[in-house]
Amino acid sequence: MKHRRISKKRAAMATGAVVALIGAGVTFQTANASEESAKVTVKVLDATAAGNLASTLSQDLGGDTAGAYYDAKAKALVVNVVDEDAARTVREAGGKARIVQNTLAELTSARQTLTDRATIPGTSWATDPVTNKLIVTADRTVKGAQLAKLQGVVEGLGEKAELRKSAGEFKPFIAGGDAIHSGGGRCSLGFNVVKGGEPHFITAGHCGDAGSKWAESGGGPEIGTMVDSQFPENDFALVKYDGDTEHPSAVNLYDGGSQDITKAGEATVGMQVTRSGSTTQVHDGEVTGLDATVNYGNGQIVNGLIQTNVCAEPGDSGGSLFSGDTAIGLTSGGSGDCSSGGETFFQPVTEALEVFGAEIG
Known part of the structure; x- marks a missing residue:
């Protein structure tokens, strides 16, 4: 594998001209006036540090938190809480507290209602801490009785959910950092990893089955064997390198350069991220x-x-999917394209590494 090769579950609605609102506008409670007068210092954080703080506060607060997001303009972590005591804890830790209407438990219950009553092909739902709601999205294939059913379930959830419509169609992106091929199909390599002291790489689970052979080009020499693949429910796979293929921990930037990857991290809403893939190369956006x-x-x-x-x-x-030198996700699927826009979903890298017992390297 060439040096420049290498690489490049939880969500809301992506913005863009192809997306139209079906539901009403969002509403949520803002922070108490005491937030402004409290004599505390909100820490200036990058997205990775904000994600780490969010994880720590989530463990400390338990049911008293309702999600968090990164305010890229202020470079601060905003944490949704349900009472003033929790808000005080957030401020003392350097975050910005916002008291909201819906608790995490209530949103989790709403998710279960959608699972039980609205499991319809072409739909998605994700927790959006900015609106303090579940954002439910129906793609263009959801029509007629199915759309009416979905609308009824979402309306029954009241202020806990909002329904939006996508002009695209949700599907796994089968076929896209550097290209990898197997049996006539093409996907993209995610990140190089080490398992048991030996080199491997991770990619999407829907790309192939355990035992499949992978090459750098169609009909080219094999570079690895897929030893584990998980799809659906999850969407990640592990390929063990065969032979002496180079495997630097870097992502191809398709401009003659690469981005070194030194660690894996959790995504945070508002985080600026970059995606590298063999079809459309490098594109930026946010979680x-x-x-x-x-x-x-x-x-x-x-x-x-x-x-x-x-x-x-x-x-x-x-x-x-990465942020600076931090591996964040593996491209799973979505709707739209790089001309009209759309929504794209990614498998968290941290989960894949934990399941496989691997590490970035």
């Missing part, structure tokens, strides 16, 4: 939601995904 459930149809339902407004197309599957 718009977490814990997304996406129904690709044919029983292919994936949970716990990251949702973004970064475009992607068939062939980009498995490719890298």
Whole structure:
């Protein structure tokens, strides 16, 4: 593998001209006036540090938090809480507290209602901490009785959910950092990793099955064997390198350069991210939601995904989503393209590494 090769569940709705609102406008409670007068210092953080702080506060506050997001303009972490005591804890830690209407438990219950009553191909739902709601999206295939059913379930959830319509069609991006080929199909390599002291790489699970052979080009020499693949529910796979293929921990930027990858991290809503894939190469955007459930149809339902407004197309599957030198996700699927925009979903890298017992390297 060439040196420049390498690489490049939980969500909300991506913005763009192809998306139209069906539901009403969003409403939520703002922070108490005491937020402004409290004599505390909001820490200036980059997105990765904000994500780490969000994870710590989530553990400390438990049910008293309702999600968090990164305010890129202020470079601050905003944490949704349900009472003033929790707000005080957030401020003392250097975050900005916002008291909201819907608790995380209430949003989790709403997710279960959607799962029980509205499991319809072509739909997704994700937790959006900015609106303090579940954003439910129906693609263009959801019509007639199915759309009416979905609308009824969402309306029954009141202020906990909002329904939006996408002009695209949700599907896995089968076919897209550097290209990898197997049996006539093409995907993209995600990140190089190490497992048991030996070199491997991770990509999307829907790209192939365990035992499949992978090459750098169609009909070219094999470079690795897929040793594990998980799809649906998850969307990640592990390929073990054969032979002496070079495997630097970097992502192809398609401009003659590469981005070194030194670690894996969690996504945070508002985080600026970059995607690299073999079809559309490099595109930027931001994380718009977490814990997304996406129904690709044919029983292919994936949970716990990251949702973004970064475009992607068939062939980009498995490719890298990263923020600076931090690996964030693997391209799963979505709707739209890099001309009209759309929504794209990513498998969190941290989950794949944990399941496989691997590490970035």
